[in-house]
Amino acid sequence: MSALIQYNVLHYRSLGHHLPRQPRALSRSISCSVITKPRNAKQLNIDQPAVEVALEKSQTKPAVLAASPPARPKRRVILDDPSLQSTWSHRGWVASGSAVVIISLAECISEAATSHIWLQPLLASFLGYLIADLASGVYHWGIDNYGNASTPMFGPQIDAFQGHHKFPWTITERQFANNLHSLASAVTFVVLPLDLVFRQHPFLLGFIGTCSGCIMFSQQFHAWAHGTKSKLPPLVVALQDAGVLVSRSQHAAHHRQPYNNNYCIVSGAWNQILDQLQVFQTLEMILFFKLGVRPRSWSDPDVEWTEVEIHTH
Ligand SMILES: [Zn+2]
Ligand SMILES: [Zn+2]
Numbered sequence: 001m002s003a004l005i006q007y008n009v010l011h012y013r014s015l016g017h018h019l020p021r022q023p024r025a026l027s028r029s030i031s032c033s034v035i036t037k038p039r040n041a042k043q044l045n046i047d048q049p050a051v052e053v054a055l056e057k058s059q060t061k062p063a064v065l066a067a068s069p070p071a072r073p074k075r076r077v078i079l080d081d082p083s084l085q086s087t088w089s090h091r092g093w094v095a096s097g098s099a100v101v102i103i104s105l106a107e108c109i110s111e112a113a114t115s116h117i118w119l120q121p122l123l124a125s126f127l128g129y130l131i132a133d134l135a136s137g138v139y140h141w142g143i144d145n146y147g148n149a150s151t152p153m154f155g156p157q158i159d160a161f162q163g164h165h166k167f168p169w170t171i172t173e174r175q176f177a178n179n180l181h182s183l184a185s186a187v188t189f190v191v192l193p194l195d196l197v198f199r200q201h202p203f204l205l206g207f208i209g210t211c212s213g214c215i216m217f218s219q220q221f222h223a224w225a226h227g228t229k230s231k232l233p234p235l236v237v238a239l240q241d242a243g244v245l246v247s248r249s250q251h252a253a254h255h256r257q258p259y260n261n262n263y264c265i266v267s268g269a270w271n272q273i274l275d276q277l278q279v280f281q282t283l284e285m286i287l288f289f290k291l292g293v294r295p296r297s298w299s300d301p302d303v304e305w306t307e308v309e310i311h312t313h
Helices: 002-014 088-115 119-145 155-166 168-172 176-197 202-225 234-242 248-254 271-276 279-291
Strands: 028-033 050-055 063-068
Touching (some): 088 176, 119 202
Antiparallel strands (some): 028 050
C-alpha cells in the first residue's frame, strides 16, 4: 500500500499537483466572467473584471493572461460590513473561552506553587504550545480541502476558511471577537469539563491551558500574519520574526500556488516538517483511494483558491 501511495504521490507531483482532467494536447482558450460575490456584495461597489484564461499546449494548468478591462490599480476596500463586526454574542464566547483558559493556567500555577514542582508544568505548557500549532495545521488543512458550507457542524468554519482564500485581506478588517468566537465556543465546551476533571494535576492543566489558549488565539495570530509590518504592534513583529508566532512570509506562501502548504498558524514551527515530509499530500492520497474524495488543493488554481481583486469606481 505504501508503495502505491508513493507512486501516486510522485505521479501527482509530476503533474503539477493536480490530476489531469483533459488531454495535454488540448489547446483552447476560455473566456469567463469570474463570479466573485462576497456575502455582502450588495454593500460593495464591485466591478467584476472578466478574466481571460487560456490553456497552452504545454500546460495542464490555466494561466491567467490578462484581465479585461486592462488592469487598474488595486484598491482594497474598507468594508463597512456587519459580518466583519463583533456582536455581544461573539464577545460573550471569547470571554467564556478566555475564562476557561485562565482557570486552567491559574489552577496549574496554584498547584505548582503548592507542590513546588515547576519544571513539569512548564514543559507541559511548552508541549501544549507545540501541539496547538500542529493541531491548527491539521484543522486548517481539513477545512481548506474538504466539505462545504452545508457540512454538518463544521460548515460555517469551512465556508469562512475557503472564502478566506478569495478575500484574504478581509481578516485584517475583521473585529477581534468576530474572528475568535467560533474557536472560543469550542474551547469553552471542551476545556470547562477538563478543568473540573483534572483539578490538582498541574502537568495536565498546563498542557490544556496553553494548548487551548493558543488554538483559541490562532485566528488572531493568523490575522497578524496578514498584517502590514508598519501597522502591526512592534511586539507582534518581534514575536513573528523570532518564530514564536507564525510569520508573515511563511503564511504568505500558503496563499500562493500550489496552495497546499504552510497550514499551521500558531507558530508555524511544524510547517517545514509537514511540508518536507509531504504529510498532507500523503493523507490526501490515502483519503482519495479509500473514500474517493478529492481535496480542493488538487484543483486548478482557479477562483476557488485565488485572491479576488476588488476594484472600485
Ligand atoms: Zn488556507
Ligand atoms: Zn490566511
